[in-house]
Amino acid sequence: MPTSPTPRAAPWWVERAETLLDTKDLRTMGLGALWELFERFSFVKENVESDLLLIDVQARPELQALWAALEERALSVSEALDAAGDEVTQQLRSGVLTAAHFRERWEGFGFTEAEGRASTAADDWLEGLLRISRITTGQNRPPFGQVNMASRAHRISDFLSLINPGKRDTVYDLGCGNGKVAITVAASSSARVKGVEYGQTYVESARRTAKRFALPNLEFIHADVRDVDMSDGTAFYLYFPFWGEVAKAVARVLGGIARTRDITVYASGPRHDYGEHFLEQVSQGALCLAPHRMDFSDVMVLRSAAFA
Known part of the structure; x- marks a missing residue:
């Protein structure tokens, strides 16, 4: 059968x-x-x-x-x-x-990790508003560039609390990807915000998203970060966007700015081939390193040594 x-x-x-x-x-x-x-x-x-x-x-x-x-x-x-x-x-x-109310709204959703998901209620709200997925591979990524991984809302909140940016500040988001940090900071404060990104598709996406909100204090720059004049910056945000020679060059530029004006650098990433270049600027007396905080052990907060 x-x-x-x-x-x-x-x-x-x-x-x-x-x-x-x-x-x-x-x-x-x-x-x-x-x-x-x-x-x-x-x-x-x-x-x-x-x-x-x-x-x-x-x-x-x-x-x-x-x-x-x-x-x-x-x-x-x-x-x-x-x-x-x-x-x-x-x-x-x-x-x-208003900027203050916008920040209160997204922070109010909280930063508790959702079960089974690498996200929080605050992240879901921001990313839903911006239509930005947390991880995108994009195109035109240089050899020294990372896959775009949007910063978590808790980290953006920490940055805003530390910097407290106002009208006299210019905030640079270096390696801004799709623009989650830059747009959120611009909508949450009165500071001038500039996102710098090498990947063209990332910049185009960020500009399309930003256009919806018509924020007058926000712009995105499509360029190699080494070619950008950042001398007007007062605060710099970096979420491990690059390494090697590019990280070394950026750290050197920021160290040079720190010798002439009071700036704050919020750099997150591994010490090897990234953080070590910022620490070199500390050893040379351009920047000073603030104490680590338990919730953000991978973050280096650096300030102008001459103005500390």
Whole structure:
């Protein structure tokens, strides 16, 4: 007697799709929750190749309806996310949402790590508003550049608390990627903010995002950081954007600025082939190193030694 063929196991995405379709009413969800849901939909759609999907549907025709429902629901989530973000955007553009209130709003969501996710409620809200994924590979990345990994909200909050930037300040975000830090700092303060980025696709993305908010105190510079005149800067933010000779050159430039004016450098990254170049400026008397803080052990806060 011939044996029956072994039933083909359901593709990995089926269970995820069924779970995503069984979510609550989008009208009851806030901006951060919508972003978290949007990313979950995006993960499934981006990781199911069209050729493999065709094979799945040929083996189990009923999956065609499931995939169609998934795409329709993903579109609804995207539209709801746009609507929630547009509301905040209009408040920023009109001045109804001041810089202080904007900062209070995103910080108010908190920095507790979500279970099973490398994110917090504050990050979900900011990234949903900006439509910026935390990790992007981008294009045109130089040999000395990192894969873009957006800074966590807790780190941005720490930077703002330490610097307390005002109208007389110019903040540089060096290696700004898609612009999460630069846009958030510009919307949360009255300081002039300049994001510097080598990757063209990153800069274009950051400029598109910034254009929505029409922040007069924000600009993005597409350039090799070594070619940028940063002499007007009072605060510099670096989240391990580069290493080697570029890190050494930037540290040397910042050390030179520190000898002429009072600046603060907020540099996060490993000591080897990155932090060591800033510490060299400390040993040469240009910068002084502030004490480490337990929550940010990878951060070096450096200030002009002559003005300390």
